[in-house]
Ligand code: UD2
């Protein structure tokens with residue numbers, strides 16, 4: 001019986017062996033039904049579950065396929081490593097046509113991979129510092145990108161650079177607000193495209209043109225991350241860009257932190273690094289402007305070029321801010337339209353209401369700077385920009401708003417709208433005043449903290465006014481009929497004796513032989529004697545102490561001359577003079 005059982009078992013074994021052999025060698029390998037079931041019961045990757053819950057409609061799929069045919073993913077192709085692309089002269093016509101669509105070289109952009117490589121531009125100190133961040137402890141961020149009629153390839157390059165160069169666990173989501181674009185590819189095909197990206201991307205299509213300010217607010221209202229990170233839609237982030245920003249906000253949530261904004265050429269799309277000794281300021285026009293970081297700020301940073309710069313203003317497009325703090329200090333001014341002004345408004349507000357504004361030199365993001373805006377300004381370009389700037393001036397600048405209205409008289413005739421809400425905000429937050437801001441945060445400002453006049457300067461002998469004539473540094477200002485509205489005739493005599501019109505200062509030269517002896521020059525950061533005059537309101541003479549000459553007229557043009565208190569050509573009066 002034992003033998004029989006053994007034989008039977010032996011035969012069964014052989015059969016089984018043959019069966020398996022047969023199965024594994026002769027038939028193609030397939031997953032058994034049992035295995036498949038087991039596989040299906042496994043918890044599903046939440047990202048995969050979110051991908052394409054519904055089948056894509058064929059038209060969208062086709063549109064997307066079409067787009068992707070012309071989208072390069074060859075990350076070592078043209079433009080790789082941040083290089084520029086030269087267009088063959090035979091395509092000149094096409095290039096020029098396409099340029100108009102977005103006011104940058106779209107043909108070049110389209111040739112460059114949307115996931116192109118870029119060098120790591122950080123200093124070695126920044127790279128060393130990177131290793132000191134506790135990446136697992138940093139807060140998560142919601143990246144908010146608003147756009148109106150952005151180009152496909154620049155928009156995708158923005159997304160891919162973020163995804164490729166950010167620690168995944170720090171990215172809560174990317175929120176894209178389509179500010180009522182009228183280009184089809186930005187609708188369903190884009191929705192479909194982003195579903196396939198490995199991080200959550202939410203798109204909202206606004207049905208009304210809201211302007212970038214209100215579009216950003218739509219984004220910030222839906223953000224789930226702890227930190228909001230605003231970006232323009234045509235940027236490329238570089239290696240290590242995110243942790244330095246989050247680290248600063250994490251250290252103190254009152255810090256609002258911007259990266260260094262590098263330049264992506266609007267012509268070749270070459271990535272060109274910007275200076276790490278540049279900060280943000282503003283001029284009398286209330287334009288945001290880049291200036292050299294002054295010595296005192298370098299000293300405060302102990303000359304460590306990797307330490308954050310305390311900047312008076314930010315350019316506006318790219319910055320990280322704690323969501324709670326953003327809400328606490330009044331988000332943005334919803335009364336602002338389309339474009340412009342919000343950058344200075346948030347800059348003044350952050351500083352005046354207890355925050356800090358920084359540029360972190362270890363975070364670099366490239367941005368396509370354009371010479372012109374490609375899109376429409378509903379309501380008129382100048383009107384919109386004046387409206388926004390006037391709101392900033394009315395709410396935050398106190399008496400110093402006079403500099404803006406003197407320089408941009410047209411802004412006086414634009415309705416700034418109701419600002420009571422924003423003034424109340426300033427009141428409730430008990431923000432400091434603009435004088436405090438100028439004295440403590442931005443003493444180098446073209447708007448002088450201490451001034452004795454603002455407005456026109458009249459010459460009594462000629463009954464004419466000093467006029468920049470729109471001339472540049474190195475040229476002599478003109479003397480023309482007074483029109484009393486400011487603009488080129490807007491000047492300020494400052495407490496320290498300079499006579500300036502925005503960024504230009506009257507400059508008298510010592511040892512002059514011939515010529516007028518007077519010019520306009522970019523005002524020095526620290527007042528120098530060639531810019532210092534002494535005004536005597538009784539004799540009305542404007543004397544230049546270091547050359548001992550007086551501001552005068554020689555054959556109808558402005559000139560320095562030996563002082564003579566009987567000469568009416570040496571008598572001047574300054575509008576809104578308060579000694
Ligand atoms: C700079 C800022 C920009 C903003 C602006 C002043 C940088 C790099 N850029 O101008 O972010 O602060 O100054 O307002 O600091 N957009 C809309 N709706 C509109 C108009 C624009 O969504 O009605 C989008 C636009 O597609 C872009 C973003 O807003 O993604 C900024 O506009 P921009 O690129 O024309 O502004 P830019 O860089 O000249």
Ligand code: MN
Pocket residue numbers: 232233234317367368
């Ligand atoms: Mn931009």
